[in-house]
Amino acid sequence: MRIDVVTIFPDYLAPLELSLIGRARRAGLVDVVVHDLRDFTTDRHRTVDDTPYGGGAGMVMKPEPWGRALEHVRTRPEAPGGRPRLLLPSPGGRRFDQAMARELAAEPWLVFGCGRYEGIDERVAEAAAEHFDVTLVSLGDYVLNGGEVAVLAITEAVARLLPGVVGNAESLVEESHEDGLLEYPVYTKPAVWQGREVPAVLLSGDHAAIAAWRHQQRLERTAARRPDLLSPASAARPDELAVVP
Numbered sequence: 001m002r003i004d005v006v007t008i009f010p011d012y013l014a015p016l017e018l019s020l021i022g023r024a025r026r027a028g029l030v031d032v033v034v035h036d037l038r039d040f041t042t043d044r045h046r047t048v049d050d051t052p053y054g055g056g057a058g059m060v061m062k063p064e065p066w067g068r069a070l071e072h073v074r075t076r077p078e079a080p081g082g083r084p085r086l087l088l089p090s091p092g093g094r095r096f097d098q099a100m101a102r103e104l105a106a107e108p109w110l111v112f113g114c115g116r117y118e119g120i121d122e123r124v125a126e127a128a129a130e131h132f133d134v135t136l137v138s139l140g141d142y143v144l145n146g147g148e149v150a151v152l153a154i155t156e157a158v159a160r161l162l163p164g165v166v167g168n169a170e171s172l173v174e175e176s177h178e179d180g181l182l183e184y185p186v187y188t189k190p191a192v193w194q195g196r197e198v199p200a201v202l203l204s205g206d207h208a209a210i211a212a213w214r215h216q217q218r219l220e221r222t223a224a225r226r227p228d229l230l231s232p233a234s235a236a237r238p239d240e241l242a243v244v245p
């Protein structure tokens with residue numbers, strides 16, 4: 001997978017050199033290139049923003065550097081072919097979730113455009129739609145200063161789904177949100193710690209009993225902590241919900 005990021009804060013993306021994604025990059029599983037939007041300005045001050053037409057608070061990102069940056073990204077000789085997916089992080093975008101992570105993991109080429117200030121001139125997304133599949137994406141219902149943190153979160157969620165990035169493929173399937181339930185609680189040695197015992201069933205060696213216990217824990221936790229995840233299924237499985245304390 002190829003990932004391009006356009007930002008005025010390239011250093012903000014430095015964590016993509018670390019850990020799982022850093023290793024995946026070095027292994028050639030994902031190719032991440034960060035572009036500085038200011039490299040696509042033409043004035044001495046490398047200006048990327050201006051005051052909003054119509055008045056109002058804050059500054060708006062100018063369209064010209066964005067137009068040049070996206071054209072550069074799209075037409076680089078080593079870029080993959082086809083229509084890239086352009087993701088524009090915005091609190092007003094489509095809420096990012098595990099289903100969208102899977103959707104993006106199937107794409108050969110993601111381009112992120114990180115807005116700052118009050119946003120990017122509206123015409124940039126309109127014009128980009130001629131060459132990119134454009135999606136506004138949000139991490140959730142709160143306001144960040146810019147798209148960079150969203151790029152870190154989305155890139156991590158997507159990259160770990162790529163073949164070979166996470167060592168143990170099973171650990172992907174058992175994850176929270178992969179099947180709509182939260183994970184069961186986990187324990188390791190010692191069997192007693194500060195007087196607290198590991199649930200006896202986990203020491204029993206009875207694999208069927210362990211699987212049943214874990215499934216029950218997942219249902220109870222999801223009902224207690226994230227009942228919104230259960231509501232679509234609650235009509236279909238009233239018996240399982242009834243046991244939740």
Ligand code: 6GU
Nearest residue numbers: 089090139140142144150
């Ligand atoms: Cl993707 N961007 C910004 N600026 N704020 C956000 C967000 C994204 N998601 C939640 N808040």
